[in-house]
Amino acid sequence: MDPEIKEVLKGIKGNRDFYPEDYAEIKLIFDAMHTVSKQFGYELYEGPILEFAKLIEYKSGRALADETYRLFDREERKLVLRPEMTPSLARLISNQHQRYPKPLRWYSIPRVFRDETPQRGRVKEHFQFNADIFGVDHPAADAEIIAVTTNIIKTSGLKTGEFVCVINSRDLLQNYIEFLKISNHLDVIRIIDSKGKFVQTAIEAELKEKGSSLNEAKEHAQLLRTVWHQDPQITKVYPEIDKHPNLSSYLNKLTEIEEQEVKKAMEEANLDSAQISKLFEFSLMKGKPRDVIASLRALDVNEKITKAIDNLEELITYLEIFEVAQDCEFDMSIARGLDYYTGIVFEFLDRTGSVARAIAGGGRYDKLVEDLGGGKIPSTGIGMGETVLLSILKALNRTPPYTHPSQIYVGIIAENVIQETAEIVNKLRKSYSVLFNPFGWKLSRQLEDANSRSIPLMVIIGKRDLEENKVTLRDMKTGEQEAILLSELELKIKEKLSL
């Protein structure tokens, strides 16, 4: 074979082929997305895969722009393969939202692209469910988005306790930082957002000092972080850690180390000791929504912050109404990377320990449409790639085995009954998926064909039966069959398939 062709046949790195069995797996998730979106009254839309590079750069910040696939059109204008849907969506809304009564509830399952190194739960192209509400800034809208996402995750096969939605309010965090009279917001938010990393970095450095190799130190520090993340109280025994005596000594000190390191980083950001202890305490607040609200209420703060807390509390009320509160936690330390979030932010995390990435993430972005010249339109929404959810489901063995779409195989015995058979096939196809291979094959081959595709029922049509207005209906699993009148065929099929 031509070597060049051989290379081409391998495809582009990180991009995916979906054979029917593969597509069937994703379709499970797609179906959940469509079903739930419909239940909540969301309308389907789509946008172009290509956008001007400027739109993405303008909106998503540079880090994201660096990872996009770039190309040029004939006029040499810079284009990108969309790395996410929100910029395109904001463009659609900004252009024509006046045509529609508010609020808008829209969803889509766009294929999006990022030119980054593939890892578990991360590929260069994937399908990313998006659901957004435009035109209301009521917390019930944020709660609804969370409810939609939770329901999709559950419909796909995860159960309560196997995932969690962690929620925070950027508004609250920002106002609290201002209240403490801290000036360099962004640095401080970054410190809080990446809290968990400090522990890893510190332990890694210490292990190296104690003589571990670079790779070993990295690996061990990460192991500790992962365990700690899954099980903060260290309630279980971890054999993989106990194997290394120098690691197990860290297990009970992780919380302490984190505090030290975070405070050190805050000091370096020029915070005074009063600010540090208050902010640190604040960042530790997390857990069941009602509990966190209670702790927040105990803080002595100003009116702006009280309002933000009221807002959070109202959010919980709606989470309870939508029956998803048990899947949610508040965590005052999450901030999320994207610059455009303004209020409630949230991410859905795996709790089964199989994938260390977020299943979904979203939040309120009230300024984005306005920034694109579309007027003041408060907005909230979610993005959920299919890859992380799918790899969790696979790890749990929750994906069903592949089945051929056809329910009935119509077999024909090679005599002159083609015309009559075609009529029967067409009639059946009005209600069922029917496979029919009228290529002059012998019956044995047709039986084998039906069998190899695991099609449950077979209708066999031959001249002798047909003369009495009958056909044979065969159950492929049991091998039982009977000759039945044509007029009763549909009824019998219905009975058989509903078993």
Place this chain on the structure above:
RNA sequence: GCCCCGAUAGUAUAGCGGCUAGUAUUGUGGAUUGUGGCUCCAUAGAGGCAGGUUCGAAUCUUGCUCGGGGCACCA
């Protein structure tokens, strides 16, 4: 961008300096002209790419490509 592991028919694998590259399964055709899953026969199909070492490379080696995993990043 960095690190680790890997790459032989569609799939799963054997060979590890001297092969007509073995096996299983899958595909196709048949044995079997009104009844499949078994069996049998036939047939098709492979060492990612480029270079180096060597008399000789699927086998050793280097680079690249692709795949898996991790870091950083991102979410």
